[in-house]
Amino acid sequence: xPVFEYAPAPESRxxxxxxxxxxxxxDGEFGEAGDGKVFKTLSPSSEEVLSEVAQAGAEDVDxxxxxxxxxxxxWSALPGSERAKYLFRxxxxxxxxxxxxxxxxxxxxxxxxxxxxxADLPLVAAHFFYYAGWADKLAYAGYxxxxxxxxxxxxxxxxxxxxxxxxxxxxPALATGNTVVLKPAETTPLSAxxxxxxxxxAGLPKGVVNIVTxxxxxxxxLVAHPGVDKVAFTxxxxxxxxxxxxxxxxxxxxTLELGGKAANIVFDDxxxxxxxxxxxxxxxxxxxxxxxxxxxxxxxxxxxxxLLDALKRRMRTLRxxxxxxxxxxxxxxxxxxxxxxxxxxxxxxxxxxxxxxxxECELPSHGYWFxxxxxxxxxxxxxxxxxxxxxxxxxxxxxxxPDEAVAKANNTPxxxxxxxxxxxxxxxLAMANKLRAGVIWSNTFNKFDPASPFGGYKESGYGxxxxxxxxxxxxxxxxxxxxxxxxxxxxxxx
Amino acid sequence: xxxxVPAYGEEAAERLASMADVTASDSALRRFLHGLPGVDAVxxxxxxxTLGTRSIKTTAKAYAIDLAxxxxxxxxxxxxxxxxxxxxxxxxxxxxxxxxxxxxxxxAICVYGDMVATAKEALGGSDIQVxxxxxxxxxxxxxxxxxxxxxxxxxxxxxDEIDMVIDRGAFLSGRYLEVFEEIRQVKDACAREDGTAAxxxxxxxxxxxxxxxxxxRASWLAMLAGADFIKxxxxxxxxxxxxxxxxxxxxxxxDFRAATGVQVGVKPAGGIRxxxxxxxxxxxxxxxxGEEWLSxxxxxxxxxxxxxxxxxxxxxxxxxxYSGPDYVTVx
Numbered sequence: 173x174p175v176f177e178y179a180p181a182p183e184s185r186x187x188x189x190x191x192x193x194x195x196x197x198x199d200g201e202f203g204e205a206g207d208g209k210v211f212k213t214l215s216p217s218s219e220e221v222l223s224e225v226a227q228a229g230a231e232d233v234d235x236x237x238x239x240x241x242x243x244x245x246x247w248s249a250l251p252g253s254e255r256a257k258y259l260f261r262x263x264x265x266x267x268x269x270x271x272x273x274x275x276x277x278x279x280x281x282x283x284x285x286x287x288x289x290x291a292d293l294p295l296v297a298a299h300f301f302y303y304a305g306w307a308d309k310l311a312y313a314g315y316x317x318x319x320x321x322x323x324x325x326x327x328x329x330x331x332x333x334x335x336x337x338x339x340x341x342x343x344p345a346l347a348t349g350n351t352v353v354l355k356p357a358e359t360t361p362l363s364a365x366x367x368x369x370x371x372x373x374a375g376l377p378k379g380v381v382n383i384v385t386x387x388x389x390x391x392x393x394l395v396a397h398p399g400v401d402k403v404a405f406t407x408x409x410x411x412x413x414x415x416x417x418x419x420x421x422x423x424x425x426x427t428l429e430l431g432g433k434a435a436n437i438v439f440d441d442x443x444x445x446x447x448x449x450x451x452x453x454x455x456x457x458x459x460x461x462x463x464x465x466x467x468x469x470x471x472x473x474x475x476x477x478x479l480l481d482a483l484k485r486r487m488r489t490l491r492x493x494x495x496x497x498x499x500x501x502x503x504x505x506x507x508x509x510x511x512x513x514x515x516x517x518x519x520x521x522x523x524x525x526x527x528x529x530x531x532e533c534e535l536p537s538h539g540y541w542f543x544x545x546x547x548x549x550x551x552x553x554x555x556x557x558x559x560x561x562x563x564x565x566x567x568x569x570x571x572x573x574p575d576e577a578v579a580k581a582n583n584t585p586x587x588x589x590x591x592x593x594x595x596x597x598x599x600x601l602a603m604a605n606k607l608r609a610g611v612i613w614s615n616t617f618n619k620f621d622p623a624s625p626f627g628g629y630k631e632s633g634y635g636x637x638x639x640x641x642x643x644x645x646x647x648x649x650x651x652x653x654x655x656x657x658x659x660x661x662x663x664x665x666x
Numbered sequence: 667x668x669x670x671v672p673a674y675g676e677e678a679a680e681r682l683a684s685m686a687d688v689t690a691s692d693s694a695l696r697r698f699l700h701g702l703p704g705v706d707a708v709x710x711x712x713x714x715x716t717l718g719t720r721s722i723k724t725t726a727k728a729y730a731i732d733l734a735x736x737x738x739x740x741x742x743x744x745x746x747x748x749x750x751x752x753x754x755x756x757x758x759x760x761x762x763x764x765x766x767x768x769x770x771x772x773x774a775i776c777v778y779g780d781m782v783a784t785a786k787e788a789l790g791g792s793d794i795q796v797x798x799x800x801x802x803x804x805x806x807x808x809x810x811x812x813x814x815x816x817x818x819x820x821x822x823x824x825x826d827e828i829d830m831v832i833d834r835g836a837f838l839s840g841r842y843l844e845v846f847e848e849i850r851q852v853k854d855a856c857a858r859e860d861g862t863a864a865x866x867x868x869x870x871x872x873x874x875x876x877x878x879x880x881x882x883r884a885s886w887l888a889m890l891a892g893a894d895f896i897k898x899x900x901x902x903x904x905x906x907x908x909x910x911x912x913x914x915x916x917x918x919x920x921d922f923r924a925a926t927g928v929q930v931g932v933k934p935a936g937g938i939r940x941x942x943x944x945x946x947x948x949x950x951x952x953x954x955x956g957e958e959w960l961s962x963x964x965x966x967x968x969x970x971x972x973x974x975x976x977x978x979x980x981x982x983x984x985x986x987x988y989s990g991p992d993y994v995t996v997x
Contacts, residue, residue, distance in 0.1 A: 175957055175960075176726065176729060176730065176733070176948065176952045176957065176960055177725075177726060177729075178720065178721075178722060178726045178728040179722075179723050179724045179725045179727070181721035181722075181723050193765070286719065397690070404760075441703075441704070442703070442704075443703055443704045443705055443706035443709065444703040445703070445705070445709075445713075445917050446705070446706040446709030446713070448708055449712070449713050450709065489953045498719075498720075498721040499720055501720055595704040615706050615708070615709060616708065616709060663838060
C-alpha cells in the first residue's frame with residue numbers, strides 16, 4: 173500500500189466576496205479618503221492582490237473622531253441594557269458569518285483556516301457576548317457605583333489577530349458607552365471593513381464605530397488627535413513607546429499591549445507528551461505571530477535530551493502550506509518585511525553560535541514562508557534569547573534549579589506571559605508567585621477566554637484587556653480623584 | 667526469572683532482558699511505573715481532539731478505508747454464539763463485499779476459545795488470523811491455572827492470537843508484580859510445540875482503570891511482560907476505546923520501542939462503529955507513530971459493526987452515491 177498522504181482539503185473561497193476596493197467607514201458610511209490615496213492589501217500566501225483600501229489622512233481621521241464625538245452623546249446616554257442588545261446582535265451576526273470571516277482572515281493574514289475557524293472566530297464572538305453581558309452591570313464591576321464612559325476611543329490594532337484584536341478593543345469600549353475610531357493594521361485591513369458592514373447589519377447607530385484604514389502615519393494622527401479621550405494600542409514595543417511619548421502630558425487614558433519574550437519552563441517531572449504539545453502550540457500557533465508566544469523554552473537539564481528528541485519528532489509532523497487547507501498547521505508569514513526580520517534574527521542566532529534545526533519541509537514557491545525552527549545551545553546573551561522574533565522560531569535554554577529558572581525567565585525587558593510544566597501543584601504556585609508576567613499558564617499554553625484579563629509587565633505594556641479588569645480602561649469612576657468626580661456628577665445633575 | 671520470549675528476535679529479547687531489574691521486585695516495579703512521565707488529562711484530550719479534525723478526503727480517504735478494513739478483528743463475543751454464526755462471520759471476513767472483489771480481507775476473526783476450531787476450519791488456508799479471547803474473558807476473575815488452561819486450550823485448537831484480560835483488581839490494588847507474572851505466564855502458555863507461539867494481546871479494560879496515568883503504567887507493565895499487542899477494552903463495559911486512551915497506548919509503544927527496540931502493536935476495541943471514527947484513529951497512528959505502525963501487523967480495530975460502515979463509505983466513493991444498510995451483508 174502507498175503511504176498515508178492527506179489529500180488537499182481546501183476551504184472554499186466562494187463564501188467570501190471581496191470587493192476590488194474599500195473606502196473608510198465614517199459616520200456609518202463608506203467613502204473615499206479626502207486625498208483619494210489608496211494602498212493594496214495582499215494575500216501573504218500567494219502575493220495575490222486582494223483589494224485596494226483607502227489611506228486615511230489627517231482630515232479623514234478628524235472627520236472620524238468628530239463623527240464618534242457626535243455619536244457619543246446619544247450612545248453613552250443609552251441605558252446599558254440597550255447597548256447590550258446591539259452587542260448581542262453583533263455577536264450573533266459574527267457567529268452566523270463566522271465561516272466567511274474565517275476564510276477572509278486566512279486570506280488576508282496568511283494564518284491557517286483551522287486556527288481562524290477554530291480559535292479566532294469563536295473567541296471574537298465570545299468577546300462580544302461577554303462584554304454585552306457587562307453593559308448593564310457596570311455599577312457592579314467594582315469601579316464605583318456610577319462609572320461613566322470616557323468618550324472617544326482611538327484604537328490601533330496589529331496584524332497578527334486582526335479581528336480578535338478588534339473584538340478585544342471594540343467590545344469593552346461599546347459596552348461601557350464609549351464610541352470608537354479604529355485603525356486596523358496596514359497589511360490586514362479587510363476583516364475590520366467587513367466588521368463595519370456587520371455594524372450596519374446590526375443597526376448600530378451611525379458614528380459609534382468608525383474604521384480608518386492606513387499605515388503608521390494614520391495611526392499616529394489618530395493617537396495624537398486632541399478629540400480622542402482614550403488610546404488603546406496593541407503592537408510592537410517600539411511603536412508603543414512612541415505612542416506613550418505622544419500622549420504624555422495629555423488627559424488621554426492609555427493602554428498598551430506590546431511585545432513579549434515569554435519563558436515556557438519545563439521541569440523534569442512534567443507530563444512530557446503534553447508539554448511537547450504545549451511548546452508546539454506556544455511557539456508555532458499563528459506562525460509565532462503571537463505577542464505572548466512561548467518563544468524561550470527553559471528546560472531542566474536532566475530531561476533536555478528526551479524533551480528535545482520528542483519536540484523534533486513532533487515538529488516533523490507539522491504541515492506548512494496553503495492557509496486555506498484544513499490540514500495546514502502553519503501558514504504564511506504576514507509580510508515580506510516581517511519575513512526579512514525573522515530571517516535576520518535567525519541568521520543572528522546562527523552567527524552568535526546557537527545551533528539551528530528545522531524539519532525538512534517543502535515551502536511553497538510564492539508567498540512568504542518560514543519553516544518552523546529550533547535553536548539549541550542558546551544563552552541569555554544571544555539576541556534570539558532577548559529580542560522578540562515574532563515568527564516560528566524557538567530558542568531553547570536550560571536550567572538546573574527552580575531559582576535559576578525564575579532568574580532566567582525574569583531576565584528580559586518584557587513580561588507578558590509565561591508557562592510552567594510540572595506535575596507538582598505546589599511548584600506551580602511557588603513559581604507563579606515569582607514570575608514577572610501578566611499571564612502565567614500551567615500545564616497549558618496560549619489559552620484565552622474573554623473572562624480572563626490579559627496584559628503585561630515592563631516593556632510588554634500597561635493596562636489589562638479582557639475580563640472585568642478590561643472595563644476599567646474605558647471607565648471614569650472610582651479610580652479618579654473625588655474632586656473631579658464630584659464636579660462631573662454636578663454637571664450631570666444640572 | 668525463568669522465561670521464554672519466543673515471539674521476539676534475539677536482539678530484542680536481549681534488550682528486554684536488560685530491563686529485568688525493574689521487574690525484580692514489586693517495589694522496583696512500582697518505582698519504575700510511577701516514575702514514568704505523567705499524563706495531563708486536559709492536554710491529552712485536547713491533542714486527541716485536534717488529531718480528530720484532520721480532513722481526510724478523496725484518495726486519502728480511499729486509502730484509509732481499505733487500510734481500516736484490513737486492520738479489523740471482526741468480532742463476535744456473545745454467549746449465544748453458534749458455529750453457524752461464526753462460519754457466517756468468517757465468510758464475511760474473507761469476502762466483505764460480495765459485489766466488489768477488490769475489497770481487502772479483514773485481519774482476523776475474534777471469537778471465544780470454544781469457537782476457534784470452527785473458525786479455523788471455515789477460514790481454510792486463508793491468511794486471516796483467528797484470535798481467541800481467553801483468561802476468563804471479560805472479567806478475568808478466575809484462578810491462574812484456569813486462565814492458563816483456557817489459553818492453552820485455545821492455542822491447541824489452533825488460535826493464532828490470544829486476547830487476554832488483565833486482573834484489574836490486582837492492578838488497582840497496586841499488586842503490579844502479580845499482574846506482570848500473570849501476563850508472563852499466559853505468554854508462556856501461548857507457546858506451541860513447534861517452538862512458535864500465538865501472538866499475545868493484552869487487554870487493560872481502560873474504562874475500569876479510570877486514570878490515564880494508570881493506562882500508561884498498564885501499557886508499560888504489559889510490554890515489559892512480553893505483550894505483542896496492547897488493547898484498550900473488552901467491549902463489555904460502559905466505556906471502551908476512546909481516542910485519548912488510545913493515544914496513551916500509542917505513545918507508550920513509541921516510547922517502549924525507543925527504550926528497548928521492541929515494537930508492540932495497538933488495538934483499540936469497543937464502540938468504534940463509523941468510518942469517520944476509524945479514520946480518526948488512523949490519523950492518530952500516522953501522526954504519533956508514523957508509517958511503520960500503519961499495517962495490520964501493528965494496528966487493529968476490535969469491532970463488529972464498523973466493517974459495514976466502511977463498506978458503505980467505500981461504495982459511496984466508487985459510485986458517488988450513498989447506498990444503504992441493505993447493500994451490505996448482515997452477519
